[in-house]
Amino acid sequence: MSAAAGRILVVDDNRVNRLLLGRGLEEQGHSVQFAEHGREALDLLRGSQFDLMLLDVLMPEVDGYQVLAEMKDDPHLRDLPVIMTTALDELDSVVKCIEMGAEDYLTKPINPVLLRARVQSSLEKKRLRDQQRELISKFATREVAEDLLTSGFSLGGKFVEAAALFCDIRSFTAIAEAEGPANTIELLNDYYMLMMDAIGHEGGVVNQMVGDGLMAIFGAPSPTPDFRLRAVRAARQMVELVELFDHEQATLGKVQITIGVGIASGQVIAGYTGTQQRATYTCVGDTVNLAARLEAHTKVVRQPILIDENTRAGLNGEIRLEPQGELLLKGKHQPVNVYSVT
Amino acid sequence: MSELDQRALAALREIGGDDFVADLVDTFLNEAPALLQALHGTDAAEVRRAAHTLKSNGATFGATGFSELCRELELQAQAGDLTGASALVGRIESEYAAVAAELRR
Numbered sequence: 001m002s003a004a005a006g007r008i009l010v011v012d013d014n015r016v017n018r019l020l021l022g023r024g025l026e027e028q029g030h031s032v033q034f035a036e037h038g039r040e041a042l043d044l045l046r047g048s049q050f051d052l053m054l055l056d057v058l059m060p061e062v063d064g065y066q067v068l069a070e071m072k073d074d075p076h077l078r079d080l081p082v083i084m085t086t087a088l089d090e091l092d093s094v095v096k097c098i099e100m101g102a103e104d105y106l107t108k109p110i111n112p113v114l115l116r117a118r119v120q121s122s123l124e125k126k127r128l129r130d131q132q133r134e135l136i137s138k139f140a141t142r143e144v145a146e147d148l149l150t151s152g153f154s155l156g157g158k159f160v161e162a163a164a165l166f167c168d169i170r171s172f173t174a175i176a177e178a179e180g181p182a183n184t185i186e187l188l189n190d191y192y193m194l195m196m197d198a199i200g201h202e203g204g205v206v207n208q209m210v211g212d213g214l215m216a217i218f219g220a221p222s223p224t225p226d227f228r229l230r231a232v233r234a235a236r237q238m239v240e241l242v243e244l245f246d247h248e249q250a251t252l253g254k255v256q257i258t259i260g261v262g263i264a265s266g267q268v269i270a271g272y273t274g275t276q277q278r279a280t281y282t283c284v285g286d287t288v289n290l291a292a293r294l295e296a297h298t299k300v301v302r303q304p305i306l307i308d309e310n311t312r313a314g315l316n317g318e319i320r321l322e323p324q325g326e327l328l329l330k331g332k333h334q335p336v337n338v339y340s341v342t
Numbered sequence: 343m344s345e346l347d348q349r350a351l352a353a354l355r356e357i358g359g360d361d362f363v364a365d366l367v368d369t370f371l372n373e374a375p376a377l378l379q380a381l382h383g384t385d386a387a388e389v390r391r392a393a394h395t396l397k398s399n400g401a402t403f404g405a406t407g408f409s410e411l412c413r414e415l416e417l418q419a420q421a422g423d424l425t426g427a428s429a430l431v432g433r434i435e436s437e438y439a440a441v442a443a444e445l446r447r
Binding site: 015016019020023024060089108109111 | 354356365397398399401413
């Protein structure tokens with residue numbers, strides 16, 4: 001049983017019920033703590049880690065409903081699974097609790113077999129959610145990950161205003177051939193760590209990594225009014241971090257790299273693509289294509305960062321720019337103005 | 343005639359054994375007098391909560407009749423109407439005496 005053991009908080013104002021639930025859960029290998037009313041429960045939840053809470057409805061002062069309501073408003077408690085413990089004649093209240101976010105219920109007096117089944121099922125769901133959260137956090141900042149988990153994994157797409165950023169390492173194929181497999185992977189890992197730090201710091205989400213190329217989105221899925229400025233600040237930080245990295249590489253006698261970054265802003269189609277089990281946040285549309293083109297164009301004009309007119313319009317003159325002429329895109333009649341960030 | 347449904351007690355023994363059930367009974371018997379006293383109160387919310395706890399504990403020990411009477415009072419208190427409740431409280435108290443006597447054995 002130890003593999004499925006959890007830390008469980010039992011909340012009940014009735015001492016007989018606390019003893020009974022506590023004993024039942026301990027017999028099943030779980031560690032148990034108790035609270036006599038809602039206020040004590042919330043204090044304990046905020047002070048330590050639990051995997052599951054068994055919650056009574058009718059309690060003095062702060063009742064089960066109030067506990068659920070407070071948990072919903074607290075991002076740290078929102079995802080803790082809750083099983084309501086209730087009398088058989090109170091099923092109306094269970095419906096209300098489930099609407100408020102409780103996961104399941106048990107009727108009192110507690111049946112040990114049902115107790116085991118419901119608790120195991122809730123703990124298992126929590127483990128899956130934790131894994132999902134960890135997976136998301138690899139691709140987004142914690143804030144964005146929380147936001148995604150709260151809003152749910154709707155696979156539907158929508159139009160959003162966002163900035164798309166593309167970045168890659170110049171002449172990476174030649175570097176990879178010269179460096180061999182082990183060094184190449186080490187280099188990529190260092191590079192990704194630095195890039196994701198810079199992007200995450202400005203609230204961006206990395207949604208694609210292919211070889212040495214990555215794509216990030218600013219302004220979605222969490223809307224921010226200054227997403228264009230954030231994208232450009234992230235790009236500058238990326239270039240600075242690579243310079244620092246190169247300095248370190250030089251002292252170690254290792255290979256140095258340069259990167260190119262392209263940013264375009266405007267309407268994108270954003271949404272989750274994939275299946276419920278494995279989904280990525282994807283953005284597509286002209287804006288995304290333009291960002292990719294701008295990134296490719298950095299090699300032509302020998303500038304590290306290129307942005308489009310729409311991105312420039314969102315910078316409020318805070319960033320020094322140099323016009324780099326016009327770029328004609330496939331399938332478009334009007335060329336776009338291009339600027340380099342200095 | 344027994345006041346207690348033996349299946350409920352057997353289920354409790356299954357969870358924690360004889361000593362555990364003895365502890366559980368002691369806890370119930372220690373806390374019940376204060377709860378029974380609270381049934382005489384005039385604050386419907388307080389009466390409701392005390393009746394609710396007694397109902398729950400009654401069901402735990404298989405005291406079905408006692409639990410039913412407590413439930414009646416709980417519903418009455420929940421509706422905010424305690425008129426004529428004292429007769430019901432009297433029945434609850436005498437039923438409790440029988441239940442407690444059997445649990446002490």
